[in-house]
Amino acid sequence: MKIATWNVNSLNVRMPHLKQWLVEAQPDVVGLQETKLDDPRFPDADIAALGYRSVFCGQKTYNGVALLSRVPAGECVVAIPGFEDEQKRVIAATIDGVRVVNLYVVNGKAVGDPKYDYKLRWLAAVRDWLAEEIRAHPELVVLGDFNIAPDDRDVHDPAAWHGKILCSTPERDALRALLDLGLHDSFRLHQQEAGHFSWWDYRLGGLRRNLGLRIDLVLVSEALRARCAAAGIDREPRTWERPSDHAPAWVTLAR
Structure with missing residues (x-):
């Protein structure tokens, strides 16, 4: 069972890429972030033609999340229970016996900014919710754009990024609190080396120079x-x- 995550940064723009990648990579489940489409404009029929069912929760211009799967998804949730939030950043469903939670974590803008405080509150609410989810669904996958580099191996220049947004200690502590629920970073179960990234800035030849973050x-x-x-x-x-x-990240679960 191949499960992937991809921040497409506008599904309207990246739909040709998604179609090509689904055909080539053949995932069973894909969590998308930053679809940037309200629900009536989601390309459900086009995705169905490729053999995938969709559940989605979006809004115009920004945010938006979706889960695509070869088999129908059930028990769908589209918000953090008990956390009032107009931004569409969460969708969860049970797919082929596995509970999949798709998160588009708040960026936070800058350390000390009100959006940074919102990010930490949001992550605390996610932790409380996931503690309940993992009790109800022991076979749980939590994926998405976390907007946090877990440690210095996941940063092209740790000294330059030290203490800054995406790499600050409170953000990393919040991610660690999620892992402490009994979750494991699947990438690190197989690869311990530094220098593997999933996001590269469009500027300054970011990809060519591998100036990225995981x-x-x-x-x-x-x-x-x-x-x-x-x-x-x-x-x-x-x-x-x-x-x-962003590039897609993925895990394969043996049957």
Whole structure:
């Protein structure tokens, strides 16, 4: 069972890329972030023609999340229970027996900014919710654009990024609090080396010079750890014309 995450940075623009990647990569489940489409404009029929069912929650111009799957998704949730938030950043569903939670984590703008405080409150609410989800669904995958580089191996220049947004200690602590629920970074179950990234700035030759961050994660619960057969990042779509600034990250779970 191949499960992937991809911040497409506008599905309207990146739909040709998504179609090509679904055909080439053949994932079973894909979580999308930053679809930037309100629900009536979501290309459900086009995606169905490729063999995928869709559940989605979006808004015009920014945010928006979706789950695509080869089999129908059930028990769908489109917000953090008990957390009042107009931004469409969360969708969860049960797919082929696995609970999949797709998160588009708040960027935060800058350390100390009100949006940074919102990010930390949002992550605390996610933690409380996931604690309940993992009790109800031991086979749990939490994926998405986390907008946090877990540690210095995930940053092209740790000294330059030290203490800054996406790499600050409170953000990393908030991510660690999610992992402490019994979740594992699937990529790090297979690869310990530094220098592997999922996001590169469009500016300054970011991809060519590998000036990136690993902020797109697929976390697996302890109950799925033994089934985590492989994990990786697919850089290829980032090289295509008019790409998203993110590349897909994925995990394969043995049946």
